[in-house]
Amino acid sequence: MTNEQADSAFQALHDTQRAARMLYMDLRDAGDAAGAANAKLRANRLQNEIDNLINKELADWQEGAENVIHELSVAAETARQAVAQVEKDVKNAEKVASAMKLLDSAITIAMKLLG
Amino acid sequence: MNHGPLKNRVCLLAITAGLAILLAGCATVDPHPFQQYAAAVKEAGDGLDKVLVQDIDWSRDKYIENVLDGSVNLAHTAILDRKSAFTVSFPESGGVTVKPTFYQLQDARVTLLNLNEATEKYINLLGTLAGSTTLNPKTFDAMAKETDASLNSIIKKLDAQVPGNAVHLFSVGSAEIARLIIEDKRRDALVKVLTESQAGIDDYCLRCLKLLMILDESLATDYSAKAMVLEGNFSKISLEKRAVDPKARSAVEHLLQLNSDYLALVHALKSAKNIYDALPQGHRELLKSVQKQPTGFEAIKSLYEEGKRLKSIYDELNKPAAASTAKG
Numbered sequence: 001m002t003n004e005q006a007d008s009a010f011q012a013l014h015d016t017q018r019a020a021r022m023l024y025m026d027l028r029d030a031g032d033a034a035g036a037a038n039a040k041l042r043a044n045r046l047q048n049e050i051d052n053l054i055n056k057e058l059a060d061w062q063e064g065a066e067n068v069i070h071e072l073s074v075a076a077e078t079a080r081q082a083v084a085q086v087e088k089d090v091k092n093a094e095k096v097a098s099a100m101k102l103l104d105s106a107i108t109i110a111m112k113l114l115g
Numbered sequence: 116m117n118h119g120p121l122k123n124r125v126c127l128l129a130i131t132a133g134l135a136i137l138l139a140g141c142a143t144v145d146p147h148p149f150q151q152y153a154a155a156v157k158e159a160g161d162g163l164d165k166v167l168v169q170d171i172d173w174s175r176d177k178y179i180e181n182v183l184d185g186s187v188n189l190a191h192t193a194i195l196d197r198k199s200a201f202t203v204s205f206p207e208s209g210g211v212t213v214k215p216t217f218y219q220l221q222d223a224r225v226t227l228l229n230l231n232e233a234t235e236k237y238i239n240l241l242g243t244l245a246g247s248t249t250l251n252p253k254t255f256d257a258m259a260k261e262t263d264a265s266l267n268s269i270i271k272k273l274d275a276q277v278p279g280n281a282v283h284l285f286s287v288g289s290a291e292i293a294r295l296i297i298e299d300k301r302r303d304a305l306v307k308v309l310t311e312s313q314a315g316i317d318d319y320c321l322r323c324l325k326l327l328m329i330l331d332e333s334l335a336t337d338y339s340a341k342a343m344v345l346e347g348n349f350s351k352i353s354l355e356k357r358a359v360d361p362k363a364r365s366a367v368e369h370l371l372q373l374n375s376d377y378l379a380l381v382h383a384l385k386s387a388k389n390i391y392d393a394l395p396q397g398h399r400e401l402l403k404s405v406q407k408q409p410t411g412f413e414a415i416k417s418l419y420e421e422g423k424r425l426k427s428i429y430d431e432l433n434k435p436a437a438a439s440t441a442k443g
Contacts, residue, residue, distance in 0.1 A: 003324070003325055003328050006328070007328055007332065010332045014332070014335060014336065014339075017336075017339070018339070021339070021343060025346065025350070028350065029350070044181075044186040047181070047186065047336070047340070050332075050336050051215075051216050051336075053332075054216055054219075054329060054332055054333050054336070055214065055216055055219050057325075057328075057329045057332075058216075058219040058220065058222070058223050058329055059219065061223060061226075061322065061325055061326055061329060062222060062223055062226050064322055064325075065226045065227070065230050065322045065326075066226065067318075068230060068315070068318045068319050068322050069226075069229050069230050069233050071314070071315040071318055071319075072230070072233035072234050072236075072237055072312075072315050072319060073233050073236075074315070075237045075308070075311065075312035075315045075316075076233060076236040076237040076240055078307075078308050078311060078312070079237055079240035079241055079243075079244065079308045079312070080240055082240075082244055082304035082305070082307065082308050083240055083243050083244055083304075085300065085304060086244065086297060086300050086301050086304055089296065089297050089300045090297060092296065093293035093294065093296055093297055094293070
């Protein structure tokens with residue numbers, strides 16, 4: 001059942017239940033106790049159907065969400081490894097700095113020669 | 116004629132200019148969109164959880180009301196049964212387990228918290244990669260100082276007349292080059308992570324949108340049940356007594372406050388929906404920005420604004436006046 005289908009089903013049940021409740025209130029206010037009780041009974045039955053639909057949607061959602069949690073955990077692990085890799089490269093950067101110092105020495109010699 | 120000092124200066128300026136061009140061409144990853152994206156994800160997750168908590172409360176109230184008015188059988192819905200070792204089940208009716216909705220909502224909340232935790236962990240790691248926190252600035256400072264000392268020693272030896280500005284650029288040069296090497300690694304890592312995780316973010320948002328839809332339905336039915344109880348209390352008081360009976364006024368006051376709460380909750384759901392609709396596009400914008408492709412960050416900017424809006428809505432909902440009416 002797609003999101004739209006589930007929501008359409010809910011909307012239909014909700015609209016019908018609202019109509020049953022309005023009817024219940026109107027009949028009750030008009031003093032028609034038996035009619036009001038019948039309308040209330042139907043509203044309660046519809047409530048049961050609505051609860052069943054929502055419960056089913058929630059159960060389906062949970063099942064799907066568990067898979068997404070796994071997917072996101074894999075993404076987080078990939079990102080964590082990438083962070084670790086970049087941190088390792090800080091050491092490489094230190095090597096670059098050492099090379100730069102050697103280059104500085106070479107420049108010193110070159111400048112002496114130029115002078 | 117001795118051209119030594121002039122040649123020295125030309126040599127140093129040439130190196131300095133080369134470094135300046137190199138630095139200008141390799142801009143670092145801008146961490147700002149990543150921070151805004153992380154803030155929006157956090158606000159959306161928090162907002163969704165706050166609405167869920169409120170709905171659990173309303174759904175629980177509805178269940179109690181239904182038991183009290185006889186439309187739900189307490190024994191058939193609330194007496195738990197041990198089925199096997201360490202396994203307790205809700206009662207069954209016609210082969211179907213009958214579990215009140217608020218329990219399902221509680222279970223969904225635990226899943227949502229895990230879902231948000233996994234997402235936030237991922238987003239925060241992205242932020243770490245995009246920011247400068249993984250790199251120890253002290254390391255670069257030390258490198259810069261060492262290089263500085265090295266250059267100063269050259270200048271001392273050669274007694275070269277080097278402009279101050281050139282010394283400054285050159286002295287940090289090697290540290291900056293080192294930093295750029297890290298930035299390139301960082302960018303490569305971000306491109307890989309963002310590309311590989313797009314499907315996960317798409318799925319995450321779809322799941323959250325689905326939950327928003329369920330919550331919208333659940334809130335509607337729980338609101339109606341609460342409103343019916345308040346209306347029922349009001350209708351029990353005869354027309355002649357309503358003007359003087361404080362219970363009549365109280366029922367109306369509670370219904371109006373319930374309406375305010377419900378409207379705010381729906382507003383929060385709608386705001387969260389806007390965020391989850393835009394999060395996948397925002398994620399794509401992050402990738403574009405890292406790849407230096409043109410992006411105006413429209414989705415991220417609107418995500419950030421919507422996140423702030425959502426926070427203000429549920430901050431308002433959390434005020435004591437709203438909380439008290441939830442039980443109305």
